[in-house]
Amino acid sequence: MHMTFWWSSEVDNFLIYGFNITSAGYLSLLCICVIFSAFFFEWLRYLQTKQRQRELILRAKQLSLICANENTILIARNLSDPRNPLNITVCDRVLLFGTDLSLWFSLQSLGYILMLIAxxxxxxxxxxxxxxxxxxxxxxxxxxxxxxxxxxxxxRETYCMATCGEPDILKQLINNFIQM
Structure with a gap:
């Protein structure tokens, strides 16, 4: 078998043994489905990026809330309060992980299918x-x-700031690093 492109309208065993395309009309319909699948793959990549941004924004808000107040013990109590909108509950974590996992699985599966088609x-x-x-x-x-x-x-705005707004601690860490 030669590994070269061919331009026939007949495709034998398309991804599944016994699934044969035998006419130009069916090949055209199959091409439209492949176009839609490749477009859908890009949309899933976009959704995965949006999902990661949602989690990043939530984590950044939590960090800024903790760093904004000098009394971190009170903040820790507020974060454990289920009514706090910035609290990440077990349900939120499961939902974030489940969504991320399902998007990853969908992207991997569809990507491999498109690769096999190519x-x-x-x-x-x-x-x-x-x-x-x-x-x-x-x-x-x-x-x-x-x-x-x-x-x-x-x-950059969230994690690269001085440790909770305390530049003296950052300077001490830098000085300790330089002295080593």
Missing amino acids: MLYNGWLFIACIIGGGLGYFVFGQKFMKINMQNCQII
Whole structure:
């Protein structure tokens, strides 16, 4: 068997043994489904980035709340209060993890399926993968990059500040590092 592209409208054993495409009409329908699947893959990547941003914003708000008040014991009590909107409860953690896990599983599965479709070496199906991914990137690419830049800004503003607004502690850590 040669590993070269072929341009026939007949595809034998498409991903599943016995699932054969025998006409140009069915191949066209299959190409439309592949375009939609590749577009859907890009949308899932966008959703995964949005999900990570939600968790990052929640964590940043919690950290800023803790650092904003001098009395961290009272804050710790407030964070354990289930009525606190910044509290991450067990239910919230399970929901965040479940959503992240399901998005990861969907992306991995669909990505491998699209790879297998491209590796059938049918030119029409390969072009359909490229068109769907390109359309998805055209629609979601700028949004994806914008969210990633916002995430970098959130991390920089939240985690790169002096330790809870106490620059003396930061200076001491730097001095200790220099003396080593």
